Amino acid sequence: MTAGPLAQVLGEFAAKVDPPAAVRADVPTRILDVVGNALAAYAEKNADAAPAALRVMRRWAGVPESSVLGFRDRLPAPSAAFVNGVLAHSLDYDDTHLPSVLHPSASVVPAALAAAEAGAPGDLIAAIAAGIEVTNRLGMAGCDPDTGANLYFERGQHATSICGTIGAAVAVARLYELDAGRIADAIGIAASMGAGVLEANRTGGSVKRAHCGWAAHGGVVAATLAAEGLTGPPTVLEGRFGFFTAHTGRFDPTAVTDRLGEEWELLRTVFKPYPSNHFTHAGIDCALALRAAGLDPDDVVSAELGVAEPVLRTIAEPAAEKARPRSGYHAKFSGPYTVAVALTGGGGLGVGLDDFAALDPRRLDLAARIEVRADPVASAAFPRAFAGVLRVRTRTGSVLQHRVTSSRGGPGHPLSLAEVTEKFTGNAGRALPAGAVAALARAVGDLGSGGPVSALFPS
Template sequence: MNRTTTPGAAAPAPIAARLAAFAADCRRGIPGPVTADATGRVLDFLGNCLAALGPHTGENPETAPHQAASRTARRAGGRPEATVIGGGDRLPADRAALVNGTLAHALDFDDTHLPSVLHPTAAVLPAALAVAEARAADGPSLIAALAAGGEICVRLGTASYDPALRNSVFFERGLHATSICGTVGAAVAAAVLLELPAPRIADAIGIACSMGAGVIEANRTGGSVKRVHCGWAAHCGITAAQLAAEGVTGPPTVIEGRFGFLTALLGDRWHPGPLTAGLDAMHDATHWEYPRTVYKPYPSNHFTHPGIDCALALRARGLDPRTVSTAELGVAAAPRRTIGEPREEKHRPRSPYHAKFSGPYTVAAALLADENAGLGLHLADFTPAAFGDPRRRALAERVEVVPDALCDEEFPHAFSAVLRITTLDGRRWEHRVPGSRGGPAAPLTLDELETKYRLGATPLLGPDRTALLAATVRALPTEGRGAARRLLDTLRPPA
């Protein structure tokens, strides 16, 4: 792609400088709809973290990645600055962010942006919360920092979308855009809360571009390291902002340069337009990209969601799962590689996390599961007892994941699927969804989002503290100095 300027025209400011100027300007205020959206994401984030600490995760506490991150962070010691969710104690801000970011991504229940296919909040918010608590920032500053970091995170991810591939080039290369772009977004959020001027925010961006990393082979064949990616992004983002505050500088053309962030990772298959489109008119909420990030109603990889939707719809129409002879789940080619391959691994998942990335298992679970408070599949459907259930295993063996041409056209602007089932009596059942529940085609209602939060938080906090925490989150846009600390104090176990 030609990215040269017209002869004689003034060279535009480097992209990092333009992004930094936008982030610094967010301190003066962000549009009301963006404030409301970011506040809802705080609630969803906390519900996901608390759910990961609850009794129905199927995890061994000794080997769970967030517990490993917690033990590692605590051994290092340091000044108590920011709260570890679920532990109640305080660690240095970067280490608290490592633990909380790992916790946020532990269940794969975090929000997803399209078409970048990344999870911005789980990487950016842990950094923003930790620095806001350490700095005793007020609520509007926390929300503005989250919005600024989340916006830059998803814009970087969207620049990687290749219309010819109909996929993120990060994803095609096996790179985890969430951890790579999330590190930059976390650095921006931290720098905003550290009150760095725009040139220093640009330096934080430049430093963070040398820190982001992550590969996604764990999506295919298992391994728990992917759950640490959001924690590592938050940790590195804070470190990048702190280094910028101390005078370390980043290259001005770190985003678009010959050896810059996007070219180094994506070659020439990236597009500059999404990075700066509308950036000078962000007082208008319609130019914001972060609020388009979609929530997850089910605690599994987002690629499995349209198949779950199809299975629940057929079940509602009267399909008896005991009569299923064969089932065919049609999805786009890129999701198929994640949720359908290798075939033997997807038909017989070996761990709760592995089950979350299995198209055959999630379809079988949705066909057999009881409706859970209006949400469908929930945490109990991903325990060893659930994915080891002989009925679910037998049904999963009958589900084949195949490419579907229409889904390919729709991906990744929407996660779509078609489920075709033949029953033992020869009857054919079919259901297609153009976009998964929680996405643009079928957004979650406020009541459904609150239900998801309550289901995650109540087993650990009880109903009264769950309600108190939700009320504290809703008050953030008007809360004064120390808002993050008061929020996190609500999570502390009673004396």
């Protein structure tokens, strides 16, 4: 890559890159996962975020350019990207890149699909690949290389939506076939649009569901403005008053540029097997293993979940909120409750969407007996993997223990294509009949060979 301001380096990458076969094969699976998650969110009975977003976008109206999954509305491309991004992130079931610990596809894919359906002529697969890659690398640059701490999160910032806005802008700018300079401008514009505060993870509120929607919306707007001539500062990322100063305070520039276009962080982005915050997955794995070994949840007197120290703030604190979450959605961010779900029998791929449809009194009672503490082994593995250990004391006085060094779906244990397809089928089947689900899967697969985006949104 040519040396220069980081935005220009990323612009040149996005404008010129022809992804290798492995990346091109992977991207349709990302789209499949996003579409399935969005349709499951559309079908959610207790949803509030996506219907609220759609009502606002309908009221604002505009040129009917792009479609909304499930609802069948046609809206201006930024508005459709917004609603689809809300849907994609609503269930906390979207893919995760490690070590940045962000969810790139839920912002990038909705933005790219909206722009492509609205007529942007570029290579959809290459555009999404470039957008996800940029998102991941911006996230990695904000990780402390010594401690592994995510500097975005340390400041309460949601890296998913902040970096995802820029990644979405890169994807849409590539779809518009802008040159490297204009893509750099789109990055510069998008950097003023990305936002997201994580307090909802800890103490409630449904606004986090909207973060990826706003990122997708901002990405479409930023790229469109760049195409029309608006410009961004060339040093928007590394400058004294730039992106990293604002969001992380310090950063690793080599994480952005090292082997860019040669070594793909996109391929390290893992699919979730469970519809909950990814930090809870190691505990779920441990609980499922103990239950499979014969543990009766009614015999549990107390339990201790050991996880990486940095994740305690998300899944263990405040302790009272996590022991008794205020809704099924907030239960997804509770270490005690998700362990209780797994111990009492989940559905789907082990723990399923129906397990969070409403709070269960039996699970709340069990969650109140589960403490979450820092575990040194899990802390050492973080953020390259989500590890954990669960120790359970039973009525007979025995202590049972299970440890995982990397959660299911994570590094070393990735979901197979068949498992991701099974996840999609279950998710999409909550909103569509079986025949329509199969047709949608074929339409997504056809995108890899230039199939039309419109086939994803049959009238």
